[in-house]
Amino acid sequence: xxxxxxxxxxxxxxxxxxxxxxxxxxxxxxxxxxxxxxxxxxxxxxxxxxxxxxxxxxxxxxxxxxxxxxxxxxxxxxxxxxxxxxxxxxxxxxxxxxxxxxxxxxxxxxxxxxxxxxxxxxxxxxxxxxxxxxxxxxxxxxxxxxxxxxxxxxxxxxxxxxxxxxxxxxxxxxxxxxxxxxxxxxxxxxxxxxxxxxxxxxxxxxxxxxxxxxxxxxxxxxxxxxxxxxxxxxxxxxxxxxxxxxxx
Amino acid sequence: xxxxxxxxxxxxxxxxxxxxxxxxxxxxxxxxxxxxxxxxxxxxxxxxxxxxxxxxxxxxxxxxxxxxxxxxxxxxxxxxxxxxxxxxxxxxxxxxxxxxxxxxxxxxxxxxxxxxxxxxxxxxxxxxxxxxxxxxxxxxxxxxxxxxxxxxxxxxxxxxxxxxxxxxxxxxxxxxxxxxxxxxxxxxxxxxxxxxxxxxxxxxxxxxxxxxxxxxxxxxxxxxxxxxxxxxxxxxxxxxxxxxxxxx
Numbered sequence: 001x002x003x004x005x006x007x008x009x010x011x012x013x014x015x016x017x018x019x020x021x022x023x024x025x026x027x028x029x030x031x032x033x034x035x036x037x038x039x040x041x042x043x044x045x046x047x048x049x050x051x052x053x054x055x056x057x058x059x060x061x062x063x064x065x066x067x068x069x070x071x072x073x074x075x076x077x078x079x080x081x082x083x084x085x086x087x088x089x090x091x092x093x094x095x096x097x098x099x100x101x102x103x104x105x106x107x108x109x110x111x112x113x114x115x116x117x118x119x120x121x122x123x124x125x126x127x128x129x130x131x132x133x134x135x136x137x138x139x140x141x142x143x144x145x146x147x148x149x150x151x152x153x154x155x156x157x158x159x160x161x162x163x164x165x166x167x168x169x170x171x172x173x174x175x176x177x178x179x180x181x182x183x184x185x186x187x188x189x190x191x192x193x194x195x196x197x198x199x200x201x202x203x204x205x206x207x208x209x210x211x212x213x214x215x216x217x218x219x220x221x222x223x224x225x226x227x228x229x230x231x232x233x234x235x236x237x238x239x240x241x242x243x244x245x246x247x248x
Numbered sequence: 249x250x251x252x253x254x255x256x257x258x259x260x261x262x263x264x265x266x267x268x269x270x271x272x273x274x275x276x277x278x279x280x281x282x283x284x285x286x287x288x289x290x291x292x293x294x295x296x297x298x299x300x301x302x303x304x305x306x307x308x309x310x311x312x313x314x315x316x317x318x319x320x321x322x323x324x325x326x327x328x329x330x331x332x333x334x335x336x337x338x339x340x341x342x343x344x345x346x347x348x349x350x351x352x353x354x355x356x357x358x359x360x361x362x363x364x365x366x367x368x369x370x371x372x373x374x375x376x377x378x379x380x381x382x383x384x385x386x387x388x389x390x391x392x393x394x395x396x397x398x399x400x401x402x403x404x405x406x407x408x409x410x411x412x413x414x415x416x417x418x419x420x421x422x423x424x425x426x427x428x429x430x431x432x433x434x435x436x437x438x439x440x441x442x443x444x445x446x447x448x449x450x451x452x453x454x455x456x457x458x459x460x461x462x463x464x465x466x467x468x469x470x471x472x473x474x475x476x477x478x479x480x481x482x483x484x485x486x487x488x489x490x491x492x493x494x495x496x
Contacts, residue, residue, distance in 0.1 A: 011459040022270055045334040059311045067304065067379045086293040087300075087379065131315045131335065199454075206450065211259040
């Protein structure tokens with residue numbers, strides 16, 4: 001989008017909630033399967049040292065890179081050294097002020113948080129479904145990352161645009177605690193939490209529990225409160241800090 | 249499953265409905281983008297001759313093959329000459345009677361049907377979102393294919409197990425029209441159609457139409473009636489015909 005349109009940005013973020021919830025539910029159909037996250041236990045011939053999870057993520061991103069996914073701001077890669085895009089992707093101009101999108105890449109924090117999240121929303125234990133588990137891990141991770149980066153870029157830019165002098169002053173003071181306070185809208189966060197809880201409830205209202213595992217909607221709310229919202233705001237801070245340097 | 253359990257099979261097929269509906273809705277967020285299906289228009293450096301859709305499907309299946317997806321009966325590949333699995337996949341014994349799973353591969357018919365389906369459930373026109381379109385095409389195609397093959401294998405085996413002598417006689421007569429009649433349960437098909445219509449309605453009941461395209465539930469019912477159910481039954485026939493040869 002060429003101008004930050006807060007209503008449209010909020011609607012996009014809202015639309016991504018359904019995607020995140022459905023990917024979490026898909027992953028929760030398999031047990032934690034902890035061994036897929038352990039290096040040296042992939043049993044993947046030729047790459048025995050990595051975890052199956054890391055291997056799947058790298059294969060997925062190598063494919064995605066060839067198809068041009070990472071030209072888009074909100075799609076930041078978890079891996080470095082990916083192949084070049086084999087497509088020419090022409091994107092409309094954006095309102096973002098940033099020299100290189102990689103200056104706001106929150107994937108390190110996202111991956112760490114995701115690995116803490118898995119035992120919260122998947123049933124404990126091992127069912128041997130390792131291939132399916134990591135396939136759905138990667139989709140869930142990409143959906144969460146898209147939401148966080150979309151917020152980090154576009155929410156931060158729209159907040160800045162609404163109040164540039166205050167943000168300029170705060171960034172210049174170097175007080176990131178103050179910046180975090182400026183960015184935080186507690187009532188909006190509470191609305192988001194209530195909404196994702198309702199959506200998780202609704203999405204599973206007619207589940208046949210003989211064949212489908214249900215996620216407690218409370219857990220989806222916890223994941224938003226403990227990981228998704230805080231990392232989005234850290235991303236917003238990173239965006240605003242680099243923004244000051246990009247402008248000058 | 250070691251013994252055909254019709255109730256469990258029906259529940260699995262039912263669970264796959266949500267997946268298909270959500271993948272169709274995801275794809276419908278982009279326009280038809282017809283050029284992605286045309287050979288020679290991919291603009292994909294090094295593979296200019298293929299369509300972007302065919303390229304994405306091949307890349308996806310090459311990755312999936314390395315991770316062992318096609319060891320599972322209901323996951324049949326659309327492409328030949330895929331790389332070997334780099335994982336050793338140990339699966340529980342199944343009730344299926346088949347020498348090699350590829351004897352029931354319906355992907356040719358599925359792909360042809362899918363390409364006819366796209367203009368029915370996606371908004372007309374071109375929005376330039378080619379990479380996302382083919383990404384979601386592949387997910388929708390895989391979900392539909394999983395449902396069709398799961399039915400072709402397990403529904404056919406369970407129907408056979410309930411009435412082996414009649415099926416043996418019908419297969420021996422070579423009358424596939426009669427076999428189709430034996431397999432068809434019109435009242436079950438009508439139940440499925442009503443259920444997928446309701447699910448498509450419910451899944452979109454709270455959609456924010458400013459940012460999300462809605463699919464008419466009637467169209468999902470049509471896709472099931474015109475493509476998904478008929479191809480599943482063709483797959484069941486193929487399974488039963490090969491079954492007679494595998495037993496002897």
